[in-house]
Amino acid sequence: DAGVTQSPTHLIKTRGQQVTLRCSPISGHKSVSWYQQVLGQGPQFIFQYYEKEERGRGNFPDRFSARQFPNYSSELNVNALLLGDSALYLCASNQLGMDTQYFGPGTRLTVL
Amino acid sequence: QQQVKQSPQSLIVQKGGISIINCAYENTAFDYFPWYQQFPGKGPALLIAIRPDVSEKKEGRFTISFNKSAKQFSLHIMDSQPGDSATYFCAATLTSGSARQLTFGSGTQLTVLP
Numbered sequence: 380d381a382g383v384t385q386s387p388t389h390l391i392k393t394r395g396q397q398v399t400l401r402c403s404p405i406s407g408h409k410s411v412s413w414y415q416q417v418l419g420q421g422p423q424f425i426f427q428y429y430e431k432e433e434r435g436r437g438n439f440p441d442r443f444s445a446r447q448f449p450n451y452s453s454e455l456n457v458n459a460l461l462l463g464d465s466a467l468y469l470c471a472s473n474q475l476g477m478d479t480q481y482f483g484p485g486t487r488l489t490v491l
Numbered sequence: 492q493q494q495v496k497q498s499p500q501s502l503i504v505q506k507g508g509i510s511i512i513n514c515a516y517e518n519t520a521f522d523y524f525p526w527y528q529q530f531p532g533k534g535p536a537l538l539i540a541i542r543p544d545v546s547e548k549k550e551g552r553f554t555i556s557f558n559k560s561a562k563q564f565s566l567h568i569m570d571s572q573p574g575d576s577a578t579y580f581c582a583a584t585l586t587s588g589s590a591r592q593l594t595f596g597s598g599t600q601l602t603v604l605p
Contacts, residue, residue, distance in 0.1 A: 437592070481537065
């Protein structure tokens, strides 16, 4: 079975631009979470979605938003990019009611 | 207090040795404690996980020891191999609103020398 997939793999943007990252969960997984991993640090929770609704949000500004589609895939949007948004963005999926989250390979975002 | 503190930051072990990574938490609302392994350029992969009602869990060469009263838990890697060289993250999960939120430690870079 395919794992969590994310696209694109790498992305380079300039300050002030907007970016959209995409995630497809493992088949059968209805919950998707997004994490930001700055180089040399552990991942930080951004959002969790299931049943197309935001269920939790970490300490991130309103420039960060996300949505989940009927097929359970998800998009993360970041507006007005800052240099500090440069990071690996990870998507994880899990079955509802199960704690184990499975991570995708991430999207490496570089903001110049 | 959703912080999870992890040590050491880096660890060098000889092949065949035991690697030990420690984590501590403050928030007693955490109720699920996974360990993840991450190779460069890859996403974290689940290694092993434990709940606070269990003091130890072993899977192959990997063992979690959990001390609920001290709010500490650790990962032991027995017979460490060069292929184990990676970054290891402890994590803890709690319910926040209607979300199950995972909080990660800062990571330990393990190097196993051949």
